[in-house]
Amino acid sequence: MERTGVEARFVDLAVVSADGAEGGAAEAVVGALGLHDAGPLKGGGGRMRPDPVDRLVAALAEREALLVLDNCEHVVAETAQLVQRLLGACRRVRVLATSREALGITGESLWPLAPLAVPAGGEAGGPQGSAPGAVTAAEALGFAAVRLFVDRAAAVRPGFALGDAQAGSVLRVCAALDGLPLALELAAARLRSLPLAEVEARLGDRFRLLGRGERTAAPRHRTLRAVVEWSWDLLDKEEQALARRLTMFVGGAPLAAVEEVCACDELDDPLEAAVGLVDKSLVEVDEAGRYRMLETVREFCAERLAESGEEARLRAAHAEWFLRLAAEAEPCLRRSEQLQWLRRLDAEHLNLLAALRRSVTTVPERGLRLVALLSGYWLLRGLRGQAAPLAAELLRSTGRRVPDGLDDEYVLCVLNARAEGPGRSEQQEWWRRAQSIMAERTAPPRYPYLSFLWATAAGPTDASLARPEAHIGTDPWSQALLRMGKGYLALFGGDAGEAVEREFDAALRGFRDLGDRLGSAETLDAAATLASRRGHHARSLELWEEGIAAAGELGAVAAVVNMRCNRGYGLLRAGDLGAARADFTWAESTARRDGLREELGSARCGLGDVTRLESDLTTARRLYESALHGAEAELVFGQATRVRALVGLGRVAEAEGDAEGALARHREALDVSLSGGDLGEAACAVEGLAGAALLAGDGERAGLLLGLGQAVRGGEPAREQDAVRTAAGVRDLIGARRFEQALRRGASMTAQAALAELGTVGRPAR
Structure with a gap:
């Protein structure tokens, strides 16, 4: 599906770790563009994930797009390298970056953002040199800072309107705050509980402290700190306790997590404190009931947490809460409620990664359990590449000894770390250790997704797979997976008989009974391919239609692209060149947009077949050679x-x-x-x-x-x-x-x- 106009994507880099533990700025852009890994059951544990920068270049090479990279300062060097690569390879891409420091690359145009307009001379004078107290409301509204303050004040105190009597006070507040938008919004929010004169008085008292601040810090930073500190001082003790503890969460948190993680003796009612923080505009709450801090406020409150001595206890409480959430979600991802749980885990993905990162060096056993529980989610959502660096770091922290009772967790950690790609000798050591565990196991794994990930990573000749009782569970999902795997291996081996069809039928019944959409989609795709090869074209189209719908419901774009390609080849067998062209054209456009290199090659081969059968040999050769060139360039097709x-x-x-x-x-x-x-x-x-x-x-x-x-x-x-x-x-x-x-x-x-x-x-x- 071709896009028209300029595509704009916002990327918040504030949540990116400065040490690149989650993959860094490039992974954040990959996520903002929705470029997930290739088809979950297709790629599996054996497919190495492409470098995220290469993935972005492939996805953006032919798109007209604007990337807005916000809050770059803590990853400015990494962001500069990324932007330079993208602009050099993607001629129609433009980047708008916000940062306290210039990226320092060729072609960069700097646009310093000044504060909103306020009266010249600060408190000393007003417009046209008049005293602030003498200005009219109409004159004051000529300044952008005043308009913002009045707009936010009306939002928190219905009926507030700027009259001539208040104009001078509002001008003085805006001038004292240097026209900084965040400062103005926080000050306006105080009008919910304080009169305008009291707000003006408190601001004056607070800013007398600025001269004793850090002289080397940017003035803007000093001013923001002063405004947030002033707001902090207006909180009661319970609100302050909750505000500093909320910084444990990344990207917000649901109320249940807030109440449990942040509770302690000095905080009797976290909900009441949360309501107070929302009322005072230090915390936002969205329609889903998630509580989130503005990043500047969060940074200030994190400093207060570090001073409190509570940080270690809260880190453990945060990690344990999200470990329980992952444990509750894991079996649900293979049942009819998988969509509901995928959305819930999507909302908490940053918190889950934070819990994992905090466990790597402190409690690696907890980290291994988190990796194991989240493997199914990462597989379904195509996010294994984001988790791979943390999985690898966890294996380094674990060392040569596999913790007692965590064999399955260790193997899943190895499988996820493999998505980081080859090139490290330690990967071979981890893999040998995992092979030894799988060869010696005598019972099915505790995590059903381990069966699939190991089979696709180890390959059909792995000795452990010859003992199904030791690597496939007896639960219905595992048995459906076993039947699908048998059918795939037979089809892959050239068998198109009725016995293969029976395997797929049994697998499909199992996945349908459970409500697993992706298992159903992958089985439907295989069954449709089998029907097409046997000449049952009408039946194959019915199966593909159902499979494409199931994968689309999950948002599994790569799986849909792959199935559209497979259906295109089926349509070629049936002689319907027009319908085949439509499928291949859609698949080619979508794969190119999302940087799905393997699927892009398949779609271009299909288009090559269509144009060749239409006697356009020149175009066909170009399409075939494009697929081969892509294979030779950087990735293995x-x-x-x-x-x-x-x-x-x-x-x-x-x-x-x-x-x-x-x-x-x-x-x-x-x-x-x-x-x-x-x-x-x-x-x-x-x-x-x-x-x-x-x-x-x-x-x-x-x-x-x-x-x-x-x-x-x-x-x-x-x-x-x-x-x-x-x-x-x-x-x-x-x-x-x-x-x-x-x-x-x-x-x-x-x-x-x-x-x-x-x-x-x-x-x-x-």
């Missing part, structure tokens, strides 16, 4: 995409009469597909070899190769238009009887015998 691109280029060469070039491309495609064990894709490469043989005039070998392709595919005849056309050409060349003989000779072999035969038949004739 899925082997299926690479095979499709190579087969497509082989078909282009065939259409141009280049038999030798076609043979080379198809042979390379076959080698790639066999290296990954994907016999379904290998069959397409074998049928490509048949097309090259036909072009070379060897009808016997072409017929045999078509039969071998059928054998590799598990006995199902080829339904792709290219293979059907090749079969017709062979029949015309050597006659129907000889063609059928050659075809039967190849099709009668087992898949393994066919692959052995391909070792000689698929090579160029000498």
